[in-house]
Amino acid sequence: MIDQTNRFALRNRYLFKGRLVMRTAFHIGGGKGTLSSSQSSSFKGALRSIVEKLVPTLPEKAGLFSCGLVELSDEEQLKERLDTEQICSTTRPKYYTNKRRNNPSKDKEINQEAIDKLCHTCLLFGSPYTASRININDLYIFQEDEWKGIVELRDGVAIDRDSEKAIDGRKYDFEVVPASAAFDLEITLENVTIQDLQLISLGLSEYVSGLGVIGGKRSRGLGVCRLDPLNVYALELTGIAEGNRNKLLRNYLLNTNLSEKFPEKSTGQEFLNKHIDTIF
Numbered sequence: 001m002i003d004q005t006n007r008f009a010l011r012n013r014y015l016f017k018g019r020l021v022m023r024t025a026f027h028i029g030g031g032k033g034t035l036s037s038s039q040s041s042s043f044k045g046a047l048r049s050i051v052e053k054l055v056p057t058l059p060e061k062a063g064l065f066s067c068g069l070v071e072l073s074d075e076e077q078l079k080e081r082l083d084t085e086q087i088c089s090t091t092r093p094k095y096y097t098n099k100r101r102n103n104p105s106k107d108k109e110i111n112q113e114a115i116d117k118l119c120h121t122c123l124l125f126g127s128p129y130t131a132s133r134i135n136i137n138d139l140y141i142f143q144e145d146e147w148k149g150i151v152e153l154r155d156g157v158a159i160d161r162d163s164e165k166a167i168d169g170r171k172y173d174f175e176v177v178p179a180s181a182a183f184d185l186e187i188t189l190e191n192v193t194i195q196d197l198q199l200i201s202l203g204l205s206e207y208v209s210g211l212g213v214i215g216g217k218r219s220r221g222l223g224v225c226r227l228d229p230l231n232v233y234a235l236e237l238t239g240i241a242e243g244n245r246n247k248l249l250r251n252y253l254l255n256t257n258l259s260e261k262f263p264e265k266s267t268g269q270e271f272l273n274k275h276i277d278t279i280f
């Protein structure tokens, strides 16, 4: 058996490999045509906000919980909620800081308590108490040679918030990559639970449908994208006999071709159907 308490032991690995195709121009904010890790964190942030928006509307029986990263400050309100609801530890940083300060010898236990109370979104995307289980590659433009230097400059006019009138002489330019630019996307998940797979499916469904967003200036309609194609590769090492596990692991370690390396392969749509169906 794999020691389930050893958080370093590899229990499963999922690889999502796809192409992110821009349907509208994409704001790159000061970049020079090559997209760096800041864009992958923008993608991760956008994915997380989709999940945070959807989870509170899901049927209760799904048992999914997302804190939305809203810090709780009102202690009375908090006391009321503590009796009835789960409170994600990310929303109570002061409580855990104080508890640690008052019990310096119990640092480990207090951190574990904080981890046990995390919401599903924080467990997947990361929190002050745990690392993220999701890893997104730097986003590079597909066939970069063709795109090198193709950056449009757009006019923006600075608007006075109060009068909603243009401010004289306050014009600025910003750089966009034109629509139809594409990026290779790779998402890796490790040691995930069923809930993590449900959440990632919720988030990616918007991208698969062509309603995903990335980058800045989204209120101007920039950064709308579609994830197409998307393939999902999976390696599960738990819940199987040791002999089979050894075979799978050996196969995984010795093969370089993804289809041979991972025992399970599905299209993005198949994967989403399977996991979103388990929520309803």
Ligand SMILES: [Zn+2]
Binding pocket: 066, 067, 068, 069, 088, 089, 090, 091, 118, 119, 120, 121, 122
């Ligand atoms: Zn949370």
